[in-house]
Amino acid sequence: MRGRLDRHLTPYLFVAPFFVLFAVFGAYPLLATLWMSLHDWHLINGDGGFIGLANYSDLFADPDFWNALVNTLSLFVISTVPQLFIALGLAALLNTKLRGRTFWRAGVLVPNVVSVVAVALVFAQVFGRDFGIVNWLLGLVGLDPIDWPADVWSSHLAIAAIVTWRWTGYNALIYLAAMQAVPNDLYESARLDGASTWKAFWTVTVPMIRPTILFTTVVSTIGGLQLFAEPLLFESKGASTGTGGSDRQYQTITMYLYEKGFTLFDAGSAATIAWVLFLIVALFALINFAVVRRTVASR
Amino acid sequence: MAAGGVFARRGVRLAAGLVAGALALTGCGGGDESGGEGEKITLTVATFSDFGYEPLVKDYMAAHPNVTIKLRVTEFDQHHKQLATRLGAGAGAADIEAVEEGYLPQFRQSKDKFVNLADFGAKDLAKQWLPWKWEQSLADGGNFVMGLGTDMGGLALCYRSDLFKAAGLPVERDQVSALWTGWDEYFAVGDRFVASGSKAKWFDGVGNIYQAMMNQTPYGYFDTADAYVGDSNPAVKTAFDKVAAVANKPGMSAKLDPFSQQWNVGFKQGTFATLPCPSWMLGLIKDGSGPENAGKWDIAKIPGNGGNWGGSFLTVPKQGKHAEEAYELAKFLTSPDAEAKIFQNVGSLPSQPETLKNPAVLGFKNEYFSNAPVGEIYAKSGETLQPNYRGTRDADVRPVFGRALARVEQGKQAPADAWTQALTEAGKALGK
Numbered sequence: 001m002r003g004r005l006d007r008h009l010t011p012y013l014f015v016a017p018f019f020v021l022f023a024v025f026g027a028y029p030l031l032a033t034l035w036m037s038l039h040d041w042h043l044i045n046g047d048g049g050f051i052g053l054a055n056y057s058d059l060f061a062d063p064d065f066w067n068a069l070v071n072t073l074s075l076f077v078i079s080t081v082p083q084l085f086i087a088l089g090l091a092a093l094l095n096t097k098l099r100g101r102t103f104w105r106a107g108v109l110v111p112n113v114v115s116v117v118a119v120a121l122v123f124a125q126v127f128g129r130d131f132g133i134v135n136w137l138l139g140l141v142g143l144d145p146i147d148w149p150a151d152v153w154s155s156h157l158a159i160a161a162i163v164t165w166r167w168t169g170y171n172a173l174i175y176l177a178a179m180q181a182v183p184n185d186l187y188e189s190a191r192l193d194g195a196s197t198w199k200a201f202w203t204v205t206v207p208m209i210r211p212t213i214l215f216t217t218v219v220s221t222i223g224g225l226q227l228f229a230e231p232l233l234f235e236s237k238g239a240s241t242g243t244g245g246s247d248r249q250y251q252t253i254t255m256y257l258y259e260k261g262f263t264l265f266d267a268g269s270a271a272t273i274a275w276v277l278f279l280i281v282a283l284f285a286l287i288n289f290a291v292v293r294r295t296v297a298s299r
Numbered sequence: 300m301a302a303g304g305v306f307a308r309r310g311v312r313l314a315a316g317l318v319a320g321a322l323a324l325t326g327c328g329g330g331d332e333s334g335g336e337g338e339k340i341t342l343t344v345a346t347f348s349d350f351g352y353e354p355l356v357k358d359y360m361a362a363h364p365n366v367t368i369k370l371r372v373t374e375f376d377q378h379h380k381q382l383a384t385r386l387g388a389g390a391g392a393a394d395i396e397a398v399e400e401g402y403l404p405q406f407r408q409s410k411d412k413f414v415n416l417a418d419f420g421a422k423d424l425a426k427q428w429l430p431w432k433w434e435q436s437l438a439d440g441g442n443f444v445m446g447l448g449t450d451m452g453g454l455a456l457c458y459r460s461d462l463f464k465a466a467g468l469p470v471e472r473d474q475v476s477a478l479w480t481g482w483d484e485y486f487a488v489g490d491r492f493v494a495s496g497s498k499a500k501w502f503d504g505v506g507n508i509y510q511a512m513m514n515q516t517p518y519g520y521f522d523t524a525d526a527y528v529g530d531s532n533p534a535v536k537t538a539f540d541k542v543a544a545v546a547n548k549p550g551m552s553a554k555l556d557p558f559s560q561q562w563n564v565g566f567k568q569g570t571f572a573t574l575p576c577p578s579w580m581l582g583l584i585k586d587g588s589g590p591e592n593a594g595k596w597d598i599a600k601i602p603g604n605g606g607n608w609g610g611s612f613l614t615v616p617k618q619g620k621h622a623e624e625a626y627e628l629a630k631f632l633t634s635p636d637a638e639a640k641i642f643q644n645v646g647s648l649p650s651q652p653e654t655l656k657n658p659a660v661l662g663f664k665n666e667y668f669s670n671a672p673v674g675e676i677y678a679k680s681g682e683t684l685q686p687n688y689r690g691t692r693d694a695d696v697r698p699v700f701g702r703a704l705a706r707v708e709q710g711k712q713a714p715a716d717a718w719t720q721a722l723t724e725a726g727k728a729l730g731k
Contacts, residue, residue: 044386236561241698267387
């Protein structure tokens with residue numbers, strides 16, 4: 001009797017730590033946030049009463065929310081797409097018989113381990129209007145200096161540069177790991193068939209690591225939709241309210257959440273944004289998942 | 300619950316006994332002169348920049364051997380946002396939390412989370428402060444004392460005398476002060492400065508100028524009955540129009556965001572000649588400009604009336620376990636003696652009439668600023684300044700107007716459009 005109980009209980013005990021952690025750090029905040037989003041909730045004073053879906057209808061009627069959503073998607077596209085292509089190229093380079101390979105492989109990860117605060121500070125200098133390096137270079141070829149944070153396109157480019165710089169190496173290393181698992185005889189037969197290195201890369205390497213590419217796409221999508229630290233730190237310290245510039249030109253959804261919750265102390269609205277963001281991320285993940293299944297099945 | 304309390308207290312006593320034993324062993328033990336139970340307690344004081352408390356705290360601990368004080372310093376915005384979340388969470392706040400004047404109205408909405416200092420007799424101290432400073436700390440028609448006042452931000456105008464000289468303007472601080480009485484004249488002198496062909500701009504950015512102007516009005520976006528008047532108060536429109544008119548004018552604004560990294564670079568490179576400076580800003584100017592610019596800055600009278608910009612209050616959150624001891628410490632840190640010492644240490648201007656007449660304060664000069672008699676300048680500005688009423692929801696509305704002026708400064712919008720957008724956004728922020 002006891003033995004049978006043990007046999008039934010033990011597996012559950014082994015997996016329990018995960019479920020306990022998930023309950024405390026995953027499920028509870030999720031449900032608490034849902035609860036808060038249905039209330040008029042002040043950050044300090046707490047519950048101000050049940051208001052149903054009013055927070056949600058307010059949010060969808062709010063042009064600032066749509067502005068933040070468009071900004072987020074724009075930043076996601078212009079930082080993630082080039083980032084993954086560069087990472088692929090970098091990984092292919094690192095996969096060749098390079099001199100000092102370990103040094104280069106460790107090197108590409110350095111941007112990712114540098115504190116995001118330091119990165120943002122450095123890039124604020126690089127894109128500085130008066131004494132920034134980029135404007136200095138533009139000046140060398142006779143172009144006018146650009147006030148990077150002032151406009152939508154320039155601020156997005158600058159922030160995308162920070163994100164790309166930070167995450168390219170990380171993705172490159174993941175690609176590299178996948179590339180090293182590609183059997184060598186495939187390359188040999190490609191060479192026997194007379195394929196060039198370039199052709200072999202596109203016809204052998206890329207198809208073989210497709211699941212990894214899809215994995216990084218999913219991870220980057222989720223990360224990109226939650227983009228926060230880089231744009232917030234791009235905002236000058238004097239006005240760190242989370243509005244993303246004088247005209248919200250680079251306010252992302254998470255910054256909008258921050259503004260509502262921690263500048264305006266409106267925790268109910270902030271929770272609503274969190275939930276809507278959660279649903280958007282889930283939607284994107286589902287789409288990605290469907291794509292993964294189809295491509296894996298097609299192989 | 301009760302059992303837990305007893306147990307906890309025994310734990311504290313045990314720890315206290317161990318600490319006392321260790322002190323006796325190392326020869327540091329002292330007699331307990333403070334009386335009371337002699338229970339060892341730790342008080343945490345959270346501030347957002349150097350309040351100059353370190354030497355004072357040492358004195359206090361020497362006089363009260365049962366009290367250990369920990370100072371916790373965080374950056375300005377972070378400090379206040381952390382305080383908000385900790386009050387909301389019901390745990391984590393320090394025993395004494397500094398709250399800046401601009402943030403105080405926001406926290407006044409949550410006064411239930413703070414100890415009413417009147418319960419400990421704070422009202423008896425009222426005469427210690429300038430009347431308006433005392434008023435600022437009150438809620439509930441004067442029945443609730445939110446905090447004890449620390450410094451204040453009397454206004455002056457800091458200028459680069461070397462750049463003035465190069466532009467053919469007077470350099471002596473009295474002569475510079477005589478160049479203007481109001482802001483129109485200040486901008487007119489700016490035109491002269493620009494016409495001289497100086498590479499530097501006239502002021503740092505519209506943010507500081509507008510802030511200074513607004514702080515010279517008796518009330519801004521909310522009238523003293525706390526009703527929103529941002530769209531109807533002529534003082535707001537006048538200040539906005541004046542600043543907007545020069546925001547994008549060539550040579551006038553260096554277009555820098557106050558307190559940003561670029562702003563500090565601007566100090567170092569000397570990209571602007573003037574800026575409004577409350578006394579607490581002198582340290583920032585000195586740090587930003589660096590030793591190579593020592594003696595180039597000087598201080599003159601602010602255009603317009605005296606005004607107040609900044610200054611904080613020491614509050615006692617309710618979640619702390621030692622409210623009364625925390626109050627005693629706050630009282631000590633805001634005493635006239637302490638305020639005089641703080642002024643000499645870090646330059647925060649006392650908000651108390653007695654301290655402002657203190658010869659040690661009055662006679663104080665600042666070497667970095669061409670030996671300007673900062674004690675005299677700021678004490679005078681402090682005595683004559685007109686306090687500025689801040690509405691409960693001031694913090695929701697204020698940034699909206701600042702961003703509108705930034706759009707004009709960046710050349711993205713005409714002043715009239717920026718104003719219209721600001722009114723719409725302000726209305727939205729207030730849920731209208």
